[in-house]
Amino acid sequence: MSGARIMQIVAHPDDDLYFMNPELQQSIADNDRVVSVYVNCGESSGVNKVPGDKQPPKPDIPGYAGARRQGLRQAYALMATGKDQSPWKLEAKPLPDGTVIEVDTLVGHPGIQLVFVGVRQHAGGNRPGNSLPALWADPSMSTSTLATTGSPAQSMHEVTRESLIAALAALLNEHKPTLVRTLDPDPDLQIHDSKNRPHHDQPGYSDHPDHTAAALFAYAALERYQGPGDGGSYSVMSYRGYYNERWPHNLPPQIQRAKADVLNAYGGSPDRCDFVAGCGDYDVGQDRSYxxxxxQRTSQRQPTAAPRIQQAPGGRLTAFGVLAGQAAMWQESAPGSGKWGSPKLLGGDGLLPGLAAVLTADGRWQLYAQRVAGLGAKADENLRELVTAEQQKAGGPFGAWSSLGNPEKDPERGRRVGAPVVAIAGDGAAHLFARNWSKGVSTRRRGGDGAWSAWRDLGGAEVQEGLAVTTDAKGRVHVLAAAHDTIHHWTHDQPGQELSLVPSGLPVAADPPTVLARPDGSLLLAFRQPKTGCPQLHRRPVDGGAWTDAKLDLAGRGYGPLTLLPLREGVLMAARNNDGGTSLATLDTGATPRWTSIKGAAVGQAALATDSANRPVLARLAPDATLVTSAIPQTSH
Structure with missing residues (x-):
């Protein structure tokens, strides 16, 4: 068993299989301890449809819920053992308040557990609709658990908003995860029309109402989580849901195939079944999950979240990230030593992944982040804001975190805002950017006097979450973001001017792009091709002309944003690969690039930096909430 303890908190059976895989499967392959918590039963209408049958079966609410649990056991057994019919131990266990839940443990693999809290999906009675959103919005409301067919937990219990938060907090404090995965608490606002089918979306949003509520309950429970308890910390990662169907597919065919195989095991078949409730969610099998x-896509809510690593004045590498909702800082013991001390927590209270760190001309660190400022039941109590903290002098302590507000005044819109990115222009002004509720980009500018401008919308079409930003050799700031059919580019002619959208002529990208400013004033842009995951490289010349395709001949590996680092000769690129590790290749040298790989999963994106001896270093936040760095040998680049 590895040192990583992972807890996944989702709404329905199959949310993890659709939205968190392949990272779930990678965790199992890495021998991490995995505990998956399913908040409601997903009983829906109770009809377990069999593909091809002309006559649908009669509704059976407890039976369909039980069949979905059996499907999950089959899916996890396949991922862990290669056999979907491996045995499980099913137990009924009480929570501290007496609520009885079902806990399933894979025989021979005690580190893999499925926990079914069992809340009814539908409120019923005089409270129509889904239980979880109603519970979140109304502290006076109550529902109950559901006794599902074949479950050892047959006693039903009342469930309230408070009791559900307490139940999830109890599970967190029992299992002590170092990584918590959950769903998207703040899904995109979405107009539903002929091009954007409603499917199971909640009205006006690009996700299921249960997904949103389950994520909000998870974040509320995390406020009561005491941490691993062994001196360690933990990280949190949220995953988009139905967002995936509205953006280009980012998983290569082999990963899609592996996900489909797992979902086929979950779908099961009535023809090979000895479980009393049925053996799967039949309508999902037979590749119907496509x-x-x-x-075909996996999207993290903060896709460019990564350790921010750079040399500080004096040459020591310094890294920043988010642990337990606080900013964390790691420092090398000495320049070029490759040895790191424990992280120093810098506060923040409720920070989300996606921290930005910039170094000022006088050697002071400035940090920027997105923060959960409120998790109340009412819309005006469920708040997000952007915040900043900075050193008062180089090497000195950080001051208190202060609010930069939100580009949206309406709290409902404000929840859709993304993680901040920041660039320092040639005139010393800091430019902050964030994706806004309309899926565009908003900005604020901090001048030399320290005063911030008002928020301004840059205009342009919809873009994915995940912005790329850089400052070129002439001090001009560039922002790029992946849209539905191209990559949008905002810049200005000289520092001090407002940024505006300029024609890019760039193709579509599957994931957020990465941009690098070269010393000669040119720009390099790296991104992945949809469906294949193949890296693409485009150049923009010094004079600001058109982007041109560098015709990168490099096979696709994995998915997610790429990372670039300039070397003495060429540019080093890091990519998350199919196994969850990191693959590296050197570009722009005239030679044909080749991949080499470093094992070890990263939570979010990997980072690259150059140490005081001019050696490239790979940094990642591992699933056990530790910073892991690797010096990259000369033969790797």
């Missing part, structure tokens, strides 16, 4: 468009 249909909705959720399988």
């Amino acid at each position: 249909g909705p468009g959720w399988l």
Whole structure:
């Protein structure tokens, strides 16, 4: 068993299979301890449809819920053992308040557990609709658990908003995860029309109402989580849901195939079944999971979250990230030593992944982040804001975190805002950017006097979450973001001017792009091709002319944003690969690039930096919430 303890908190059976895989499967392959918590039963209408049958079966609410649990056991057994019919131990266990839940443990693999809290999906009675959103919005409301067919937990219990938060907090404090995965608490606002089918979306949003509520309950429970308890910390990662069907597919065919195989095991078949409730969610099997468009993509809510690593004045590498909702700082013991001390927590209270760190001309660190400022039941109590903290002098302590507000005044819109990115222009002004509720980009500018401008919308079409930013050799700031059919580019002619959208002529990208400013004033842009994951490289010349395709001949590996680092000769690129590790290749040298790989999963994106001896270093936040760095040998680049 590895040192990583992972807890996944989702709404329905199959949310993890659709939205968190392949990272779930990678965790199992890495021998991490994995505990998956399913908040509601997903009983829906109770009809377990069999593909090809002309006559649908009669509704059976407890039976369909039980069949979905059996499907999950089959899926996890396949991922862990290669056999979907491996045995499980099913137990009924009480929570501290007496609520009885079902806990399933894979025989021979005690580190893999499925926990079914068992809240009814539908409120019923005089409270129509889904239980979880209603519970979140109304502290006076109550529902109950559901006794599902074949479950050892047959006693039903009342569930309230408070009791559900307490139940999830109890599970967190029992299992002590170092990484918590959950769903998207703040899904995109979405107009539903002929091009954007509603599917199972909640009205006006690009996700299921249960996904949103389950994520909000998870974040509320995390406020009561005491941490691993062994001196360590933990990280949190949220995953988009139905967002996936509205953006280009980012998983290469082999990863899609592996996800589909797992979902086929979950779908099961009535023809090979000895479980009393049925053996799977039959309508999902037989590759029918490809249909909705959720399988072909995996999207983290903060896709460019990564350790921010750079040399500080004096040459020591310094890294920043988010642990337990606080900013964390790691420092090398000495320049070029490759040895790191424990992280120093810098506060922040409720920070989300996606921290930005910049170094000022006088050697002071400035940090920027997105923060959960409120998790109340009412819309005006469920708040997000952007915040900043900075050193008062180089090497000195950080001051208090202060609010930069939110580009949206309406709290409902404000929840859709993304993680900040920051660039320092040639005139010393800091330019902050964030994706806004309309899926565009908003900005604020901090001048030399320290005063911030008002928020301004840059205009342009919709873009994915995940912005790329850089400052070129002439001090001009550039922002790039992946849209539905191209990559948008905002810049200005000289520092001090407002940025505006300029024609890019760039193709579509599967994931957020990465941009690098070269010393000669040119720009390099790296991104992945949809469906294949193949890296693409485009150049923009010094004079600001058109982007040109560098015709990169490099096979696709994995998915997600790429990372670039300039070397004495060429540019080093890091990519998350199919196994969850990191693959590296050197570009722009005239030679044909080749991949080499470093094992070890990263939570979010990997980072690259150059140490005081001019050696490239790979940094990643590992699933056990530790910073892991690797010096990259000369033969790797």
